[in-house]
Amino acid sequence: MSGLVYTRYELLRAFRNRRFFFFSLAFPLILYFIFAAPNRNVTNFDGSGISLPLYYMVGLASFGTMVAMISSGARIAAERQIGWTRQLRITPLSTRAYFRAKLLTGYLMSCLTIGLLYIAGASQGVSLSAHSWLEMTGLILIALLPFAALGVMLGHLLNVDSIGPVTGGGTSLFALLGGTWFPLTHGFLHDLGLFMPSYWLVQAGHVGLTGHGWPLRGWITVAAWAALLAAGAAYAFRRDTKRV
């Protein structure tokens, strides 16, 4: 149970660092109002089948939550650099409790982003059944698993100087291919997007339209990325702790 207090202070640290909130919270929120407020009456946005306010609500939530998840990698890289990871290895804190704290922090920051964007969405006329809200949230949280693993992997592979550009570039690419900025309905980007976890993250917004979650393809894509990146994270962690 020792991990509980550790997790509590881990959260406190993450929430006291305001810089991390800009890209995961303020940035998507500001963009949302810029995109959605003038276009709140667009009901079928660019052939996506859903309204523009709903589309961007999920699109920007996906961006903010991806950033929240991957930013745990930046925290890990920083902790490695100052020798904190080594310090923790000479305490009884288990590896599992350490990762649980990191994962929980990423998810709580994500929930904050999701909650605020839902409120913003509702203010712009987004209206869904309770069931759809819940299901959409569930799908988003599941689609974030690969990004949680990606954050851990990058945090143990890269140093403080290189992780910023890599996570920034990676998030932009995932966002583009996921359809965060505009719907991908056909063409090369769409075909490529189908293989991206971020695509299915954004697709969670269609749940109210289709009435059910992802097609099988979505589940397989997300599960495959999650498995692959989790294996990569485990490898990076072992390699790192053996060498340090």
Add this chain to the structure above:
Amino acid sequence: MVPAGAQAPDIRLAGLTKSFRSPQGPVHAVRNIDVAIDRGETVAVLGPNGAGKSTTIDMLLGLQPPDSGSVTLFGRSPREAVDAGLIGAMLQTGSLIQYLSVRELLTMMAALYPAPLEVAEVLAQLSLEKLAGRRTQKLSGGETQRVRFAMALISNPDLLVLDEPTVAMDVESRHEFWDTMREFAARGKTVVFATHYIEEADQNADRVVLMANGRIVADGPPNEIKARAGGRTIRASLPSVELDALSALAGVASAERRGEVVVLSCSDSDEAIRALLASFPQAREIEITGAALEDAFLALTADPDAS
């Protein structure tokens, strides 16, 4: 292996060996060292930079696996001893995580251990009360070291391991630091610290393990090591006298010849000079020099391959 009733040593390093790959070929950081440390000892691992001290400390703590050999702490593996909260350590490098106050940081660390000290007690012991509410990123270098020391003590460990703990401290902080360490050791705790400052080892340890080139070159109480290496030297112009006759003199540890001059390394220079003048009155141009502790240290730790 240990007879019933006998106390096994707290710490046993047996045949520890570790090499690293480097662009210049393999680096043999630690070469087959054996150390046994009993409960309550305060042991300094002394040696120049690159002697293998930190690698030894890392293996002792389980941070690096040895290539061969074993580490036993209180009859357990390092990981088991760490999990049981028996080990507190202050590593050579490392700073504190940000966005927590000193008190919050220590509370967090204390919660990881089965039987920690009270946070207030540790704050008081290290005179950190005034800094308790300060965020870690606002501490000076010396203050940071004190907080790191507090983190090593918070678990109330039976073994305290310190790797070059005073490197970033000013003179005054060093004094306070060693005072606190001695208070801790006085409670019957075992302390192992690595240092390259001879005075620190001399003043704070009751045993010195001297390392050079990955090997242990001397192991014993500071006075014994100083006597072995730090005796005075007598030089005298004394042609055509057998070295054997000189090294057999009372108080002389060894003798060597440099042309007409002989150099006698002494364990007791007073005795040696009397014996020398009694046996060889023809000796001229006599000089007696007290080898500085530094010289002794250098003599014992000199790289035999480099000369």
